Amino acid sequence: KAGVTQTPRYLIKTRGQQVTLSCSPISGHRSVSWYQQTPGQGLQFLFEYFSETQRNKGNFPGRFSGRQFSNSRSEMNVSTLELGDSALYLCASSLSSDKKLFFGSGTQLSVL
Amino acid sequence: QKEVEQNSGPLSVPEGAIASLNCTYSDRVSQSFFWYRQYSGKSPELIMSIYSNGDKEDGRFTAQLNKASQYVSLLIRDSQPSDSATYLCAVNRDSGYALNFGKGTSLLVTP
Numbered sequence: 001k002a003g004v005t006q007t008p009r010y011l012i013k014t015r016g017q018q019v020t021l022s023c024s025p026i027s028g029h030r031s032v033s034w035y036q037q038t039p040g041q042g043l044q045f046l047f048e049y050f051s052e053t054q055r056n057k058g059n060f061p062g063r064f065s066g067r068q069f070s071n072s073r074s075e076m077n078v079s080t081l082e083l084g085d086s087a088l089y090l091c092a093s094s095l096s097s098d099k100k101l102f103f104g105s106g107t108q109l110s111v112l
Numbered sequence: 113q114k115e116v117e118q119n120s121g122p123l124s125v126p127e128g129a130i131a132s133l134n135c136t137y138s139d140r141v142s143q144s145f146f147w148y149r150q151y152s153g154k155s156p157e158l159i160m161s162i163y164s165n166g167d168k169e170d171g172r173f174t175a176q177l178n179k180a181s182q183y184v185s186l187l188i189r190d191s192q193p194s195d196s197a198t199y200l201c202a203v204n205r206d207s208g209y210a211l212n213f214g215k216g217t218s219l220l221v222t223p
């Protein structure tokens with residue numbers, strides 16, 4: 001069974017640009033969550049989608065947005081990039097109410 | 113802000129010893145608790161989950177939960193150099209699937 005797939009693996013952008021990251025969950029998983037990981041702040045929750053609906057949102061500015069499609073694939077978008085947005089963005093999917101998250105390999109975003 | 117606190121370490125233990133990793137959380141209504149292992153340059157990998165008070169064992173790993181003290185721990189028996197990694201404690205945020213993570217404890221197992 002394929003794991004969580006995130007694309008692209010690496011991304012370099014400049015300040016002010018926007019970026020879209022993609023995540024394909026494990027087959028059958030309907031919940032997709034996004035996390036930002038930085039050395040200083042650790043893993044921070046961005047948002048969670050279930051059946052195309054945003055069910056939960058973390059404490060990030062409106063520049064960070066996401067969506068989920070009917071096939072459970074998800075995208076997240078960051079507009080007007082800032083230097084501080086440089087981070088590893090991790091997508092995780094979950095199957096059931098046991099809340100176990102399975103992470104993709106992440107997208108390493110560098111903002112110059 | 114609901115917090116999950118871990119000692120950043122590094123925690124250094126000799127090969128074959130027991131490594132003890134600890135975590136406290138602030139939200140009393142949390143019901144689900146997890147330990148993830150993250151190797152350098154890799155994504156977090158789930159190694160243990162625990163939902164009720166007491167101990168849960170899986171191979172060399174034992175998770176311990178004390179909800180009254182809001183405390184979760186992970187014991188690694190017969191530690192191996194391959195266990196050297198950062199261990200992340202995670203607690204559910206609410207009724208959904210989102211988790212609050214601690215910043216992790218770095219474990220170094222020396223041969």
